[in-house]
Structure formats: C-alpha cells, structure tokens
Amino acid sequence: MRLIRFLSEKASRSAGLIVDERVSKIRETVDFIRARCRQQPALGLILGSGLSACADLLTDRVIISFRDLPNFPQAKVAGHPGQLIIGNVEGIPSIALQGRVHFYEGFSISEAVFPIRVLGCLGIRQLIVTNAAGGVNTTFSSGDLMLISDHINFTGTNPLIGANIDEFGPRFPDMSEAYDSGMRKIALEAARLKNIPLREGVYIAFSGPNYETPAEIRMCRALGADAVGMSTVPEVIVARHMGIQVLGISCITNIAAGILPQRLSHSEVLDTAEQAQGKLRTLLQSIIGSLGVK
Ligand code: HPA
Numbered sequence: 040m041r042l043i044r045f046l047s048e049k050a051s052r053s054a055g056l057i058v059d060e061r062v063s064k065i066r067e068t069v070d071f072i073r074a075r076c077r078q079q080p081a082l083g084l085i086l087g088s089g090l091s092a093c094a095d096l097l098t099d100r101v102i103i104s105f106r107d108l109p110n111f112p113q114a115k116v117a118g119h120p121g122q123l124i125i126g127n128v129e130g131i132p133s134i135a136l137q138g139r140v141h142f143y144e145g146f147s148i149s150e151a152v153f154p155i156r157v158l159g160c161l162g163i164r165q166l167i168v169t170n171a172a173g174g175v176n177t178t179f180s181s182g183d184l185m186l187i188s189d190h191i192n193f194t195g196t197n198p199l200i201g202a203n204i205d206e207f208g209p210r211f212p213d214m215s216e217a218y219d220s221g222m223r224k225i226a227l228e229a230a231r232l233k234n235i236p237l238r239e240g241v242y243i244a245f246s247g248p249n250y251e252t253p254a255e256i257r258m259c260r261a262l263g264a265d266a267v268g269m270s271t272v273p274e275v276i277v278a279r280h281m282g283i284q285v286l287g288i289s290c291i292t293n294i295a296a297g298i299l300p301q302r303l304s305h306s307e308v309l310d311t312a313e314q315a316q317g318k319l320r321t322l323l324q325s326i327i328g329s330l331g332v333k
Pocket of ligand 1: 171172173174250251267268269292293294295296303308
C-alpha cells in the first residue's frame with residue numbers, strides 16, 4: 040500500500056518547495072483539522088443521503104462543521120448535515136463525513152472530491168463509501184443494501200482531468216479492483232453473521248440532478264449496472280489514485296425510473312434511507328470490527 044508523504048503547508052513552503060495550488064489548499068485544511076485533533080485516522084467513512092445517523096458509531100468524537108473548515112465545499116442538499124466527525128469505531132481511529140457535495144450542485148469535479156483528498160492526506164488507508172441509489176436490477180427491492188462490486192463512470196467527467204498530482208498517485212491509475220476484494224469478502228461475511236441480506240452489484244453514476252428516464256435505465260441494465268446514483272464514483276477514483284482501499288455500500292432507496300408505475304422523489308429517497316440506516320449501521324460496525332486497519 041502506498042503511503043502519501045505529507046508535509047504541512049508551512050513546512051513545505053519554508054523548505055522552498057513549489058506547491059501545486061490544489062495541494063496547498065488541501066494542506067491548509069489538513070493542518071486545520073490536525074490542530075484540532077491529534078489522532079491520525081486510519082479509516083474514512085462517507086455517509087450518503089439519509090444515512091448520516093450511522094456517524095453515532097464513532098466514540099470519543101470531535102465534530103467540525105464543514106462551514107468551519109477552510110476550503111471545504113459546502114453541501115447544499117437536504118439530508119446532509121455537513122459535518123466531519125473524528126473518533127473511534129471498534130477501536131479504529133476513524134473519520135466520518137456526514138454528507139458530501141455533488142457535481143450537480145455546481146462544484147467543479149475537483150472541488151467535489153476535495154474532502155476525499157483531505158482524508159487521504161490525513162492518513163486514511165481504507166475508505167467506506169455509502170450512498171442512496173436507485174435499483175436498476177429488477178430483483179432488487181426498496182430498502183435493500185447492495186455491496187458495490189464495481190462501477191461505471193457515466194458522469195461525463197473525471198476528477199483526475201488536469202495536471203496529475205504526482206505525490207498523490209500515477210497519471211494513469213489502475214482501476215482493475217476499484218472496490219477492494221478483501222474488504223468485500225469481509226463485508227459479505229459480516230452480513231452473513233449479522234443475518235443482514237446484502238445484494239452485490241455494479242453502481243453506475245450519472246451527473247444528475249434529474250433522475251433518469253426509463254430509456255436511460257434500460258440502457259443502464261444493458262450496460263450491466265444494478266444500481267444508479269449521482270455520487271461516489273468520482274470519490275472512489277481519487278481514493279484509488281491515492282492508493283486507498285475502498286469498500287462501497289448502496290442503500291437501494293427506490294426502484295429506478297420506468298420499472299414501477301410511479302414517479303421518483305427525493306423525499307422517498309430520504310425516507311427509505313432513514314428506515315434502512317439501522318441495518319446499515321449494524322453492518323458497518325461488524326465490517327469495521329473485522330477490517331484490521333491500525
Ligand atoms: N437515480 C439516481 N440517483 C438516485 C436514485 C435514482 O433512482 N435514487 C437515489 N439516488
């Protein structure tokens with residue numbers, strides 16, 4: 040596993056190093072967080088729409104609102120409290136983001152992944168991403184949990200476009216195993232032990248913000264997707280670029296467009312996610328307890 044050499048912003052400037060503007064901003068945010076919490080997190084947790092309450096898994100917490108974090112993009116979508124929580128889960132130093140920003144909110148794609156790069160520079164080695172997603176696979180039901188086995192980037196963009204940040208990772212990162220097979224095995228075993236049904240499938244990301252048309256959903260199915268959403272993929276790309284191992288879990292909050300004779304709404308998405316987050320919390324706790332990150 041690749042460890043990112045990370046100097047503080049002050050140290051690298053005084054060493055006379057030329058600093059990429061993007062890295063400089065990340066360092067400023069990292070320095071701000073480190074000044075408030077000495078603990079180095081090993082595990083990152085991204086809690087998607089309606090899934091924020093899973094943050095109560097963290098004990099000994101330090102909470103920082105996104106509003107107070109320098110350079111941090113501010114979430115604007117209902118269902119996202121917008122705070123960073125540092126603490127421990129099952130004895131593992133962890134950091135959770137309650138809420139994320141999306142490309143469709145008008146942020147540049149590199150702003151949207153800024154928080155992940157901050158987590159990477161804080162030292163996380165493993166990342167668990169969660170999201171609310173529409174079920175494309177017709178055997179899925181609303182409220183199901185799906186382990187992401189792979190993804191399709193259908194957002195039309197990529198967070199690694201632009202000059203490569205060599206200290207983070209290579210120009211052409213490998214994505215053969217975007218979602219770590221060892222972590223997935225642990226997740227499946229944790230689900231079995233806790234008796235929590237866990238589907239498995241491919242997540243496809245659109246930029247949003249509109250939900251898909253029935254024709255787009257038929258296309259998703261033809262492409263091999265099982266769930267559809269508007270997040271996660273850019274985050275996973277930058278996490279993998281930094282050599283962070285990733286696990287992804289989707290909460291199927293609705294059946295995707297055109298399958299049932301009903302319309303989609305954000306309130307249905309939030310309600311279902313809130314109902315499912317108890318079992319997601321139990322599953323996360325069991326997974327994290329078995330991860331063995333230090
Ligand atoms: N489509 C896209 N994003 C989503 C959906 C959906 O059906 N449900 C939750 N997020």
